Amino acid sequence: MxxxxxxxxxxxxxxxxxxxxxxxxxxxxxxxxxxxxxxxxxxxxxxxxxxxxxxxxxxxxxxxxxxxxxxxxxxxxxxxxxxxxxxxxxxxxxxxxxxxxxxxxxxxxxxxxxxxxxxxxxxxxxxxxxxxxxxxxxxxxxxxxxxxxxxxxxxxxxxxxxxxxxxxDRLPGHVRIAPEDLIVYELHVQDYTATLDGLPADRRGTYLGLARGGLRTPGGLAAGIDHLVELGINAVELMPVMEYDEQTGNEADRLNHWGYMTTNFFAPEARYASRPGQQVVELKQLVSALHRRGIAVFMDVVYNHTGEQGPWVADGRLAAKCFNLMCLAAERVYRAAPDQAHFMNNTGTGNDLDFSGGQRYSKRLVGDSLAMWHQLYGIDGFRFDLARILAEGSADAADWVDNDPRFAAAHLHAEPWDLGGQWWDFMDSNGWDADNNRWAKWLGRYRDKVRRFSQSGLKDPAAFKQLIEGRGSVSDGDGAAASSRPWRSVNLVAVHDGYTLRDCTWFNDSDGSQNCWDSNQDEDLRRQREKLLLGILLTSQGVPVILQGDEFGRSKAGAVSQEGARNSYNYESSTGNPAVNRVNWIDWRLKDGDNSASPTGPRYGNELFEWTRGLISLRKQWSHFRRSDFARYVQAATDDRAGPINDGGFTYVWEGPASGEPSQVAVIWWGKTGEPDLMVIYNERWEPFTVDNLRDWSRGNWKILARSWLGRGQDLCRSDRWQKACPDAGDAVSVAGRSMAILISDNN
The missing domain is CATH 2.60.40.10 (Immunoglobulins)
Known part of the structure; x- marks a missing residue:
């Protein structure tokens, strides 16, 4: 032709x-x-x-x-x-x-x-x-x-x-939050409100359902957007809301639920609109509603592949799911394997996007998409799925994203790996660091090591200290830091593609990749470990990410199999089967302490919620756990423990067994001017231990702010009136096994 x-x-x-x-x-x-x-x-x-x-x-x-x-x-x-x-x-x-x-x-x-x-x-x-x-x-x-x-x-x-x-449309504007101040909550638009009876049926699981205030759990507690405000998070990370092909599940009666099969990078997902054709304005209304509550909005974006996937052979002929790019510009968009005959497959979907080289259409496509979401929808930050693809084959490590002035104010969080390998020092090596780019990255090693700590299985105090200092982790046995600033360590203990925090205390890990243990089916031990995991997360330097419902013990263990609970990407029924759908949907009864509809969930969900809420409040009240740069380590002597040299620094004041045994660590985060001092004590061992040198580290009296092993009402006192509300620690404090405590002193 x-x-x-x-x-x-x-x-x-x-x-x-x-x-x-x-x-x-x-x-x-x-x-x-x-x-x-x-x-x-x-x-x-x-x-x-x-x-x-x-x-x-x-x-x-x-x-x-x-x-x-x-x-x-x-x-x-x-x-x-x-x-x-x-x-x-x-x-x-x-x-x-x-x-x-x-x-x-x-x-x-x-x-x-x-x-x-x-x-x-x-x-x-x-x-x-x-x-x-x-x-x-x-x-x-x-x-x-x-x-x-x-x-x-x-x-x-x-x-x-x-x-x-x-x-x-009215533009939603932006919420400006410093990167070190972020407390991120990962949620799925459909899951979050699908079971809330206070919503009309056509609003459940929609953009407008999530935007609506005044919703309650069956027990009368805050739910929906009001729950987010009550919890205290300041950023919501929406799982994919770009238009995607949901018909990519691998079982009959199943849809792809999570949304990581993008077909159109500029259009919001139509299924989450309460009214047909209104997805654009309704998503903008959701962003505006969150902004009015002081909550920034992140999008989980999937630019590493598309929902077209790779062509396949059927009856001896080649078939291709062409929605757009595959039949418009395949060779300019997708990356060829070394044989130039097949698609590169570091994403697992058979059609990696190609970002190698200079001015490529694929780079413009992504840059234009990010600019539109930031400017027209008010999106404040982006989490990049399999971000290693963005830099594959180039020497600039995806700096072409960071340098685009159209979304220069947006936060950039990377998932720094793909099937081709791990990149734990993403944008923190080979001349790249926080001085020349604003990337932060999810740290899978943080999740792995903190989970092992809750099992008494990490046995590496140096690795643990590296995590709570916000320095990240490269690999097991490697002491190198992965982050050049604490806020570049995006910390997580559970996210969508794996077990929930609760389920990681319910299941024994089947293949060693999830570092999960069923707690010998001891429910009280599960309770203590869940609170320990949340406590470590919220007292670590870096940016914490909380998976939806983890704060009250959400469970996916009602899936058909253990693998389904771990990887529930296709737990959405095309015929409305509630047994399938409810695996991912949030059961709000758990916040009330009612597990009647989720037997694998806890009966102490409200205790978990109040524990998480209290620690978030503590984190936001003072600067101890959200430093913009690495704190100075102070080898303090007893006679200058309260002096100005300690302001904003930190000191390890107790260390238990050396590497090879479960750790016992106490660290003081010295307050900045006008702030109290906080001592956080972590016990990896299954046995209690006592820190008996408290008097050496304060001219005043230490008070007990938090004890994770105790029940509601005893585990946490209000940080805004700690001087009257918190009990005295005296000369020593005992910490239960697999637990943590927080002490506070004004050092006067």
Missing amino acids: KQRDFHGGLLALALFMASTALVGAQELAISQETRYGAHLGADKWVDFVVYAPAATGVDLLLYRDPRARTPKQRVPMIRSGDDWKVRVRGAGVGHGLFYMYAASGPREVSPERPYGALFNPEYVLNDPYAFRTENVKYDAFFDALPFADMQTTVYAGGGKSVVYDHSR
Whole structure:
């Protein structure tokens, strides 16, 4: 096929305009727009621009109905370098117009060589830059196997792009929080409110359901957004809310629940809207509602692969799930394996995005996407799934993300690994550090080692001290720090892709990767370990991440199998089976202390909640556990223990057995001017021990602020009136096995 050049495009436009009487009058013009996507211009024109450098022709398809399989008009587009453009005006053209693309060009792929140019005009493609789409899923696009060499279309009529005018909406603004002050709460929009009876059925599991205040647990306690405020977190990390293909589960009656199969990087997920087609404005309303409560909003973003996945062979023919990029610019977007015949697969989905080299379309795609979410939706930070892909093959370690001025105020949190390897010192090596970039990173080693500590199994005081100081961890047995600032260590004990904190005390780890132990089925030991894990998390330097419901003992152990509890990505039923859905949905009764609907959950959920809430309040009240830089270590003598040299520093005042035995560590975080001093004592051993040198470390009296092993009402006193509310420690304090204590003194 002859490539459609500029003059050929003009001829095609002329022929089209001559035939418009048959389909409804439209005006067409050459577009000068440089932005990708569909943009409303002056005088009711709409510019359409799509990237397809190897195509020989691209048509814009216009539809009257969101479910129509056949377009009402097919508009030829004109090549402009690597792009294809056209300008359209007429009745029905504007905000709300449904549109798609069809692209012609070379087809190099085969069952033996799935990587390569994959053009077929029978594929109907949506716009990768669309601001809004109809729900995108496999069945919406294809009513038969989408073979790469098909001769007739199999388009099922769904997943259309929609022209959207963001200027109609109110901008949510931003909440500014210093990186060291962040306390992040990871939640799933659907899970968080799906069981709340105070919501109308059409609001449960939606953006607006999460935005609504005044909700209560069955026992009358705060739920929903009010629970977040009561808990005290100041940042919510939304699991993926970009449009994604939910039909990627591997069992009958299952959907992909978590959302890590993005199809459109500029459009919010349609399924979470309470009203069809309102996902854009409702997500903005959610962000605004959280901002009004002083809560920053992070998005969990998946730029390492797409929901198109990799092509596959069926009946000897190559099939490809082309939603957009795969059949517009596969070779410019996806990374080839070394044999240049297959897709690189460090993501496990068979289609890694390629960010190697200089000015690539994939880098522009991601940068434009991040800028839009930050500027138009008020997103305050981003968590990058499998972030190692962003820097794969380049020497700048994804600095192209950090350097973009359009979202320079946004927090950047990386998951610094993929199937190709670990990168624990992400952006903290080879000349990169906090002085020249703002990346922070999730630390899986923090989770692993703290979990082992709760089992009496870490037996490495140096490694433990490294974690609570916010220095991160590279690997087992390696003392090197992974972070050049404490806030670059994003600390976690449980997140979505693994057991909940509660389940890590319920299950024995099946393969050694989760570091979980069932506590010998001793429920009181589980209680103590859960409080210890939360306590370590919230008294460590760095940024803590709390998984939704961990603060009151949420459990997924009702899954069909232990593996399901650990990896519940497809625990959503396509037919509404409640036994499947409730594995991921939050059971708010647990906050009340009622486990009748979650027998594997605790009856002391309210105790866990109050413990977590109290520690968050302590963390926010003073600066001890949220230092912007590493505190100075003070080898203090008894006669200068209260002197100004200790302000803001820290001292280890007790250490138990050396490496090889469970640790016993006491650390004083000396308060800055106007703050008290805090001593935190951690006991990894199963036996209690006593710190008996308290008088050496304060001119005043130490009081007991927290004891994790005690029950509600005795475990924590209010930090805002500690001088009257907290009991005296005296000369010594005993700490129970697998527990921790916090002491406080004004040193006067």
